[in-house]
Amino acid sequence: MQYRLPDLRCYHPSPTGRPFQCTSFQDYRLASPGLDTILGGGLVEGASYIVQGHPGAGKTIFSNQVAFANLSRGGKVLYVTLLAETHERLFQALGTLDFFDRAQLGTSISYVSVFQTLRDEGLSAVVSLIRQEIARQGATLLVFDGLLNARDRADTNLDVKTFVAEVQSQAAFVGCTVLFLTSTRIAEGSPEHTMVDGVIELHNELVGVRSVRRLQVKKSRGSAGLGGYHQFEITTAGLAAYPRMEAILSTATVEDQPGSAQIATGTTGFDALFGGGLPESSVTLVFGPSGCGKTSLGINFLSQASEEERALHFGFYETPARLLKKARALGVDLDTPLKSGALDVIWNPMTENLLDKLGHRLLDAVRSRGVKRLLIDGLGGFERAAIYPPRLVEFFAALTNEIRALGVTTIATWELRDLFGPTVTAPGPEISSLLDNLVMLRQVEISSRYKRTISVLKVRDKEFEPVIHELGFGSNGLSVIAPLVPVTGATTGVASLVGAEARA
Numbered sequence: 001m002q003y004r005l006p007d008l009r010c011y012h013p014s015p016t017g018r019p020f021q022c023t024s025f026q027d028y029r030l031a032s033p034g035l036d037t038i039l040g041g042g043l044v045e046g047a048s049y050i051v052q053g054h055p056g057a058g059k060t061i062f063s064n065q066v067a068f069a070n071l072s073r074g075g076k077v078l079y080v081t082l083l084a085e086t087h088e089r090l091f092q093a094l095g096t097l098d099f100f101d102r103a104q105l106g107t108s109i110s111y112v113s114v115f116q117t118l119r120d121e122g123l124s125a126v127v128s129l130i131r132q133e134i135a136r137q138g139a140t141l142l143v144f145d146g147l148l149n150a151r152d153r154a155d156t157n158l159d160v161k162t163f164v165a166e167v168q169s170q171a172a173f174v175g176c177t178v179l180f181l182t183s184t185r186i187a188e189g190s191p192e193h194t195m196v197d198g199v200i201e202l203h204n205e206l207v208g209v210r211s212v213r214r215l216q217v218k219k220s221r222g223s224a225g226l227g228g229y230h231q232f233e234i235t236t237a238g239l240a241a242y243p244r245m246e247a248i249l250s251t252a253t254v255e256d257q258p259g260s261a262q263i264a265t266g267t268t269g270f271d272a273l274f275g276g277g278l279p280e281s282s283v284t285l286v287f288g289p290s291g292c293g294k295t296s297l298g299i300n301f302l303s304q305a306s307e308e309e310r311a312l313h314f315g316f317y318e319t320p321a322r323l324l325k326k327a328r329a330l331g332v333d334l335d336t337p338l339k340s341g342a343l344d345v346i347w348n349p350m351t352e353n354l355l356d357k358l359g360h361r362l363l364d365a366v367r368s369r370g371v372k373r374l375l376i377d378g379l380g381g382f383e384r385a386a387i388y389p390p391r392l393v394e395f396f397a398a399l400t401n402e403i404r405a406l407g408v409t410t411i412a413t414w415e416l417r418d419l420f421g422p423t424v425t426a427p428g429p430e431i432s433s434l435l436d437n438l439v440m441l442r443q444v445e446i447s448s449r450y451k452r453t454i455s456v457l458k459v460r461d462k463e464f465e466p467v468i469h470e471l472g473f474g475s476n477g478l479s480v481i482a483p484l485v486p487v488t489g490a491t492t493g494v495a496s497l498v499g500a501e502a503r504a
Helices: 033-038 059-072 088-094 115-121 123-137 147-153 157-173 191-195 294-302 320-330 335-340 355-369 380-385 389-405 494-503
Strands: 048-053 077-081 109-113 141-145 177-182 198-207 210-220 229-235 238-242 283-289 310-315 343-347 371-377 409-416 437-446 449-459 469-474 477-483
Touching: 033 210, 033 229, 033 238, 048 059, 048 157, 048 191, 059 077, 059 088, 059 109, 059 141, 059 177, 059 198, 059 238, 077 123, 109 123, 115 123, 115 147, 123 141, 123 147, 123 157, 141 157, 147 157, 147 177, 157 177, 157 191, 229 355, 238 355, 283 294, 283 389, 294 310, 294 320, 294 371, 294 409, 294 477, 310 355, 320 335, 320 343, 320 477, 335 343, 343 355, 355 371, 355 380, 355 389, 380 389
Parallel strands: 048 177, 048 198, 077 109, 077 141, 141 177, 283 409, 283 437, 310 343, 310 371, 371 409
Antiparallel strands: 198 210, 210 229, 229 238, 437 449, 449 469, 469 477
16 A cells, blocks of 8 residues: 655744745755754855764764755855865765765865875965865855864964964855864864854764764854754755754744634544534544554544545554554445545654654644644654653644644544553643543443443533443444443442543
C-alpha cells in the first residue's frame, strides 16, 4: 500500500494573524525553512557569524548548505579553509548530499586553503589573501573554516580581534556575509564572540543510548532569533531543523473562531452522549487500556471523511496496511475515502522520533490538505519522542491551540497501563486541562464476563450524559449499547469504577 508522507514546512505567527511559510525576510535563506525561522528569517546580508560545535556536530554541512543555497540566488562563494590536505576528501563527503553540485566548483564557488600561508607568513598575510580573493571572485559569502587555528597562531587577544575585524571590514565593504567556523573550545567571552553579529552553536550529544542533535542561537544582532535549543537532523538533503513548537506557536497563527456545529463520529450511540456529536473544532481525548476500542472508535470517525471534511490519521502503532485490515474486519469502509483522497494516513514508526519534527509534520499535513477531521492515534508517541519530558505540557498546548484555530475537530488516544482494576489514572491534570473533552474506555468484570465500557468525563461548556455505557462491536464497527446498572460484589465493580471516574 502506498501512503502520503508530506513535505516538512514550518510556520510562524505573523503580525496579522495569518499563517505564512517560513521563508526568509532577510537577505539570506538557508535552504531550510526551519533554520530560517530559528534565525529570525535567515542570515543578515553583510553580517558576520560564528558557527561553533564539537567535531561531527554538523558545522561543515551547515556552512556548505548555506553556500550552495547562496549560489541558487546568483551569489558567489569563497570557502577558505586551514586544511593541510587537499579538498578532494571534503568533496567526497559532500558528494553524498543532495545540495552539492560539483559542476559549480571553481566557477560559482571556490575552495581555497590558507594553511601554508598562515604557517609561513602569519595572520596578516591570510587577511591579504582573503581580500584579494573576495575582490577577484566577487564573493557574496565568505566561509572561513578554522577560526580556532587562526586564534592559536595569534600572540595576543588583540591580534585575534585585529584579524577578525580586518576580515569583517573587507567583507562588509562589498556586502559579503561571513561565517567563521570553529570549535566550542572558544569561550563565550572571547574577543571573537563580542565582535560578530551572531553566534550559532551546534550540539551532538548522547541522551541515554541515542544521539541527539540540537541547535542554539546564542547571539543574534539585527534579527529576532528563537532562543533555546531546537532539534535538527542531518539527512541526504542536508541539515533540517525543527523549531520548538511552543516557541514558534506561542499564539495560534490564525484567529480562533469556535464554531457551534456538532460533528458526527460515525459510532452508533456515541453522538447522543455529547448531545448530538462532538463540538466543532474541539480536541477529544479517548483514553483507556490496550484493546478497549480506542482505535476502533477513531476508525469510525475517519470513515465519515468527505471532500468537504477531509480526514487524517496520524498514528504510531499500526501501519497503513494493518489499519485498513482492521477497518475491513470491523465492517468499516476506509478504502473509499482513501482512494478518493478524502482520507490520508501518516504512519510514524515508534522508533527514534524527534518531538518537534512530529509536530511540524502533523501541522503541515493539516494545513496543506485542509484537514477537518483528525485522529491522533497515540499521544504516547509524542511522549516517547520527548528528550526533555517537562516541556510536554507547553508542546501540547501549542499544538492543540493551533489545531483548534485551524478549525479541525480532533480525536486523540492515550493508552493506560492497567488493563483491569478499580483504579483509574487519567492523563496528567495539566494535559487534561488543555483538552476540551475526556472520554474513558475500560474493561470491567461483571458476573464473570468482561465488558467494554465508555464514560464521558468532561465536555467543555456543554451538557453531556455522565453515565457508563457498554460498548459492543457490530456490523458497522464499534457502537455504544445500553447504560450499565451498578452491580454489587463484582470482582471489578462498576460502582467502584464510577467512584474512580469521579476522582479522575
